[in-house]
Amino acid sequence: MKQQLPEAFVEGMRTLLGEQFDAFMASYDAPRLYGLRSNSLKIDPKQWRELSPFQLRPIPWCETGSYYDGDDRPGKHPYYHAGLYYIQEPSAMAPVELLDVQPGHRVLDLCAAPGGKSTQIAAKLQGSGVLVTNDNAGERTKALAKNVELAGVRNAVVLNEEPSSLAPVFAGWFDRILVDAPCSGEGMFRKDESMIAAWERHSVERCAGMQRDIVRHAAKMLAPGGILVYSTCTFSPAENEVQIAALLAGEPELERVTIQLAPGFVEGRLDWGQAGEVGSEGDAPEGNSQDDQPAQTEADASGEKHVGQAGTDAGDRVAESGMARLWPHLLDGEGHFVAVVRRKPRTIDGQADMDAAAEAAAVSRRSETLAASEQSASRGKRDRLERRDEGRSGRGDRSPRGGGSGKGAPGKHAAKGGKAGGVAATVVDSAEAWRSFAEEHLIGADEWAGRLVAFGSRVYWQPEGLPLLDGLRVVRAGWYLGDAGPHRFEPSQALALGLRRSEIKRSWSAGADDAAIVRFLKGETLHLAPEELTITGDDTPLKGYTLICVDGYPIGWGKYASGMLKNELPAGWRWV
Numbered sequence: 240m241k242q243q244l245p246e247a248f249v250e251g252m253r254t255l256l257g258e259q260f261d262a263f264m265a266s267y268d269a270p271r272l273y274g275l276r277s278n279s280l281k282i283d284p285k286q287w288r289e290l291s292p293f294q295l296r297p298i299p300w301c302e303t304g305s306y307y308d309g310d311d312r313p314g315k316h317p318y319y320h321a322g323l324y325y326i327q328e329p330s331a332m333a334p335v336e337l338l339d340v341q342p343g344h345r346v347l348d349l350c351a352a353p354g355g356k357s358t359q360i361a362a363k364l365q366g367s368g369v370l371v372t373n374d375n376a377g378e379r380t381k382a383l384a385k386n387v388e389l390a391g392v393r394n395a396v397v398l399n400e401e402p403s404s405l406a407p408v409f410a411g412w413f414d415r416i417l418v419d420a421p422c423s424g425e426g427m428f429r430k431d432e433s434m435i436a437a438w439e440r441h442s443v444e445r446c447a448g449m450q451r452d453i454v455r456h457a458a459k460m461l462a463p464g465g466i467l468v469y470s471t472c473t474f475s476p477a478e479n480e481v482q483i484a485a486l487l488a489g490e491p492e493l494e495r496v497t498i499q500l501a502p503g504f505v506e507g508r509l510d511w512g513q514a515g516e517v518g519s520e521g522d523a524p525e526g527n528s529q530d531d532q533p534a535q536t537e538a539d540a541s542g543e544k545h546v547g548q549a550g551t552d553a554g555d556r557v558a559e560s561g562m563a564r565l566w567p568h569l570l571d572g573e574g575h576f577v578a579v580v581r582r583k584p585r586t587i588d589g590q591a592d593m594d595a596a597a598e599a600a601a602v603s604r605r606s607e608t609l610a611a612s613e614q615s616a617s618r619g620k621r622d623r624l625e626r627r628d629e630g631r632s633g634r635g636d637r638s639p640r641g642g643g644s645g646k647g648a649p650g651k652h653a654a655k656g657g658k659a660g661g662v663a664a665t666v667v668d669s670a671e672a673w674r675s676f677a678e679e680h681l682i683g684a685d686e687w688a689g690r691l692v693a694f695g696s697r698v699y700w701q702p703e704g705l706p707l708l709d710g711l712r713v714v715r716a717g718w719y720l721g722d723a724g725p726h727r728f729e730p731s732q733a734l735a736l737g738l739r740r741s742e743i744k745r746s747w748s749a750g751a752d753d754a755a756i757v758r759f760l761k762g763e764t765l766h767l768a769p770e771e772l773t774i775t776g777d778d779t780p781l782k783g784y785t786l787i788c789v790d791g792y793p794i795g796w797g798k799y800a801s802g803m804l805k806n807e808l809p810a811g812w813r814w815v
């Protein structure tokens with residue numbers, strides 16, 4: 240390591256780690272580790288292992304996670320542009336594995352930018368349920384929206400809000416909440432030496448204040464039986480165990496959840512949660528020995544230990560405190576802290592708990608969504624569109640809400656939901672334009688679960704069941720489908736990346752090593768013979784929007800006419 244660690248940090252760690260201090264310090268001279276996580280929204284882990292051009296080694300706590308060789312450049316590969324994986328620090332994959340997300344859940348990622356964990360959550364939802372992904376930093380939500388779109392997520396809304404503004408709108412609404420808190424970043428000094436310069440002794444106190452405020456509001460949005468994961472990439476107990484102790488002290492309805500510890504994880508320290516009592520010589524983490532196995536608890540035996548199925552062979556190593564520490568000298572990853580708490584289930588008829596109720600609600604929401612989509616599919620499409628317009632003019636609660644940025648660059652201007660953009664007639668035109676496009680180009684779009692919302696000329700597909708987002712800064716009101724104008728519809732890059740090739744009538748695909756793919760990604764026009772295109776449907780014309788794919792995975796739109804494919808890749812999405 241080239242840069243000097245701050246003295247105050249080193250002394251703090253010496254006190255904290257006792258006899259493990261030397262091993263901890265030696266980890267700074269170990270080579271940096273590189274991780275990527277395949278995107279199971281697009282490709283299952285086994286297929287990915289077969290397709291991957293990189294040398295991969297599994298990350299023990301994340302089924303879709305792999306270490307890759309530092310000489311590889313996965314960010315410069317066509318598969319990256321197809322959203323087949325996300326480049327992510329290995330330890331950073333742990334919090335979502337402990338969140339226990341299931342399809343159909345309502346999930347909030349409160350401090351989400353640039354979106355690594357949001358894309359991991361979305362993959363676990365498998366397109367069913369709702370992901371609300373938020374960050375209070377407007378600039379950073381651009382990257383968040385782009386990563387969500389690159390990953391092909393169809394059931395997310397992207398917000399740019401303070402937790403205090405979200406809490407009243409989503410009170411008790413979420414089954415799962417992730418608070419990946421802003422922190423002093425001590426765990427990232429090895430990976431990113433620029434973090435060292437940013438660290439000062441008082442940054443811990445400043446961050447601790449912010450964290451307390453964020454997590455307090457987050458807890459208000461958790462449904463009975465729901466699970467909240469709090470994570471940081473820092474070592475200081477003030478930002479970790481102390482936060483959890485304060486949260487539980489302030490919210491008696493929250494409780495710790497016993498979690499499984501993946502290999503290399505050690506339990507967080509309950510005693511470090513008592514502010515002011517941190518660290519005396521020999522206070523070291525318990526280490527990674529196979530002998531460190533706490534006895535099976537009653538909770539384990541009753542099946543309570545349902546969280547933290549981290550794809551590991553961790554056996555029965557559990558943390559009853561619900562807290563895990565990832566130390567860089569005990570595993571192949573950077574420093575992290577993860578804690579899992581649950582809002583106590585409310586008892587129903589003195590028997591079933593709200594966990595079961597939450598599960599039932601999720602199932603019922605899934606079937607409602609399905610029913611709604613079936614209904615709307617069988618209803619006249621014009622009728623469906625006009626109903627949106629009625630809502631817009633003030634009848635019922637169906638007003639399209641939220642909007643988003645200008646064309647091309649994601650997240651350009653966040654719009655206050657329901658307060659900006661379009662008159663009713665525009666909304667109808669926009670939806671009409673989308674419908675014609677979908678009829679002409681897509682297969683099965685009338686069966687998608689969710690609903691169409693238009694915001695001026697911008698058209699989105701929104702997951703069912705969201706509360707009104709009025710007054711909130713909405714960066715993406717749903718899956719951004721494209722922009723409508725009179726008699727035309729321009730499909731977005733987000734639409735291309737969220738589609739499967741089987742959902743499009745006109746496409747062209749080539750292998751990752753075909754030079755034409757990189758030329759397309761660089762924005763060039765391609766020349767293709769008509770027989771190179773794949774056309775579905777007898778009445779599909781040869782001319783028009785064509786989905787361009789690498790090995791069958793979409794990377795963008797081209798417009799085909801007379802042997803020429805005009806490149807429709809927006810500037811911000813090109814290979815540079």
Ligand SMILES: C[S@@+](CC[C@H](N)C(=O)[O-])C[C@H]1O[C@@H](n2cnc3c(N)ncnc32)[C@H](O)[C@@H]1O
Pocket residue numbers: 331349350351352353354355356357373374375376379400401402419420421422449453
């Ligand atoms: C550790 S980073 C999140 C990384 C992200 N979860 C990921 O996996 O890509 C913390 C984020 O919290 C955001 N943040 C800071 N204060 C916040 C607040 N009061 N409300 C919401 N987000 C906040 C920061 O802008 C930053 O993007």
